[in-house]
Amino acid sequence: MTVSPAARTALRSPAARLWLLGGLLVVTFVLSLFWGRYPQPGLLTPAQAAADPLAQSLIWNLRLPRLVAALLVGMSLSAAGLAFQMIFSNPLVEPGFLGVSQGAAFGAAFCIVFLGGAAWLVQGSAVLFGVVGLAFSYLLARRIRFGGWVLRLLLAGIAVSAFFSAGVGLLKYLADPLRQLPEITFWLLGGLWSITWRQVLAAAPLFLAGLTVLLLMRWRLNLLALEDDVAVSLGIAAGRERLVLLLAAVTVTAASISISGLIGWAGLIIPHLARRLVGADASRTVPAALLMGATFLILCDDLGRTLLAGEIPLGILTSLLGALVFILLMTRPILPQS
């Protein structure tokens, strides 16, 4: 890649990089609307779309809701992942780690094995058990007798997640290998293939409320990343602000799981990439993570729905692409900070 020296200098400013990420998202979004396997794999031209009522209906009723969902889920997982990493002052946590993801997985698998696999039931059960997982983690953390609050929550989350993932293992073992097991596996890998406007609109208030809180209180995440003694000395109500931000992060995570199943890695990797691009200050990493997460998930979903005649589960692509991009960006100084 050759970049002129002037452009290189301009690219070093974090603000310029945020604008660039925003532009990238807009372009990705618009192109993705016309990208697909109808009428043949590839890009639909606007002229073609104008002449074809079926293509228009496809764009408005299938691709647009799916794109909006990918955008919201990508933003949510990335911003929630960043919030979790900062609140727990640990760059290795991801949004589902407080028992939310494994709880939701258990809820979905339980529903598929014992209650039939109606989509709305699976989603409802997943969110319910995700919240149950979180509640268990919280209650357990209160009972742990050593360590600070952050360490206790971390340990409790690990224990509760292990508990539910054992349950998922058991359910997979019990499941009918021809009917139920593929369904469980597909759900666990996540995807947006069956998304409708109704689902998107139903979950939209949760997404918007949570993301707004995360965006508005973004600078405070820096303070919550400090030890409690220090955070309090800086004059903030650490307990209350942490609770508000955690609730916002969990809300958007649960909303994501409810429409897309489990999508791994985005919530872990995107925050790291965001920090690499714009520095550690959350007043910039939060917007960066929102934009990058949305772009990343839209691109992964584009590939998932067009690469093969059938759907590739989104979770497989997010892990594969995420890991590749991650390795690339972590091992070479492509974009040095000023």
Add this chain to the structure above:
Amino acid sequence: MTDPILRFDDLTYRYPRRSAPTLAGLTLDLPPGQVTALLGANGAGKSTLLRLAYGRAHPSSGRVLLEGRPLSEYPRAEIGRRVALVPQREYTPFEYSLLEYVLLGRAPHLHPLQTPGETDCQVAKDALATVGLAGMADRSLHAISGGEHQLVLIARALAQQASLLLLDEPTAHLDLANKQRLVNCLRDLRARGVTILLTSHEPEVVSAVADRIALMNGGRILHTGTPDEVWTEEFLSATYGIRLRVEQVDGRRLVLWD
């Protein structure tokens, strides 16, 4: 004499599930513009006292008065604008620039939905300059020495624009050159009229910066006075519970143990 900025008034503090109180009837005044050093053995209650001084913990009995008003009556942010803490050590896994990190000191001046603005940036830059790190605003927090890290923490406390600075063993873990750098910084702050309460185990640091020394033992103040009054074999031996000798070398005091 002017009113103290902070007054510890007959404080008792008991940690839950511990029988002996950590503080037992402690009284101490911090006069404005003075550097008070708190000396005492490990576990004497120095750190606990610092926690009470900024409202992180609340006394079991007695009162902490900040500018004449009980600390418990202040909203959190208002305490943050008056009292700033410099912890002994601090670690964050995230690679902030020094300026970004010092800006965190502006928190008590900002609404929870606000991000720091131009004025805040200027205050943070001035604070960095005060501790002698003016040219390093863009450096990474992970790429500086232990001594510079301690100075950054002081700069963050200065960015709070508080009238009282609490320092918890500011020179622990520092080599001699950095120790000297830190002592010079503290002297500079004293010259600017900042009130300071610091804990320390290092006699040479304390005698270099303190106007007053408070000796602490068993949750009480054993003795308070100028370094000349307090720096005696009798008082120091009682404070630490071992026999200590005080020697004068070039007009500076040395504490020796047998």
